[in-house]
Amino acid sequence: MLGERIPAARARQSVGGLSRDLLEVFAAQAHTALSVACGCTVVLCISVPPRLVAAESPQHNESAYARIGEAADPRGGEAARRRGGEAGGVMRKGIANDPGRRQRIRDAAAAVIAEEGVEAATYRRVAAHAEVPLGSMTYYFPKLTDLITSAFELLGEQLRPRYDTPLRDAVDRQAAIEVLVEATCGSTRATPEQLRLGREMHRCGSRSPTVAAQIASLEAEAIDALRTHFTEPAARALDALVGGWWVHQSWNRAPLDPDMVRRAFTSLAREFDGPDDHEKLDEHDELDEPEEHDAGQ
Structure with a gap:
């Protein structure tokens, strides 16, 4: 991935003059580096100012997350695709990816x-x-x-x-x-x-x-x-x-x-x-018990 040359036709698919593919390449590189350093799966999200982003469908965002995951691990594309779909195409800050960790x-x-x-x-x-x-x-x-x-x-x-x-x-x-x-x-x-x-x-x-x-x-x-x-x-x-x-x-x-x-x-x-x-009742019962008399009296 490092040093990958992006074809001109794909480079034209840009957002406000910024190549979307280039952003995805950089994201994948960072994702791979973080995953290796941390020893765990890392989901990376890059924020682009709204004024630079054209209207997109959730399906596009979903496929973008999948491609980032596949760049780091070709077998992880499906998992990344599911993460993108579950978030509705947006990775919101503050949502724990492991709610039981604490x-x-x-x-x-x-x-x-x-x-x-x-x-x-x-x-x-x-x-x-x-x-x-x-x-x-x-x-x-x-x-x-x-x-x-x-x-x-x-x-x-x-x-x-x-x-x-x-x-x-x-x-x-x-x-x-x-x-x-x-x-x-x-x-x-x-x-x-x-x-x-x-x-x-x-x-x-x-x-x-x-x-x-x-x-x-x-x-x-x-x-x-x-x-x-x-x-x-x-x-x-x-x-x-x-x-x-x-x-x-x-x-x-x-x-x-x-x-x-x-x-x-x-x-x-x-x-x-x-x-x-209970103890008071027991004591009262003991006091109230009739005395036994000899049979001859």
């Missing part, structure tokens, strides 16, 4: 931090884990701290449906305690990766005011959900107990006894808030 980067950052620690979460390491171009990292996360805090935000997004929402939906205090038991050692408990990520988050929060603020926000959400059924002091104590057990389980894989966990939550709630309605 989330994959977040997932990869969380996985790297959980497995190797915060220090291992470099742009290069996370990009390799997410299988995305290294150059795309700063497009989504201009600063490395943005990437790390986003990974910690992901932890809250994952745990909220398992912990916060069920607590608010619980019908009474006993049901809320069962939610805490499930979140600690039952079906909705955090995964080992999430537990390790949480521990790394607290370790990082001891040095980073930004991460410390994230932790405080998550705790405030949890306490607010607990206050649906418990007083403020009880809610804080229960939240601390849940957090302590999560930290314990991040390194100790021995399973917790659900009955022991339930008794601990129940005792703590009773210590701060007194017996709940």
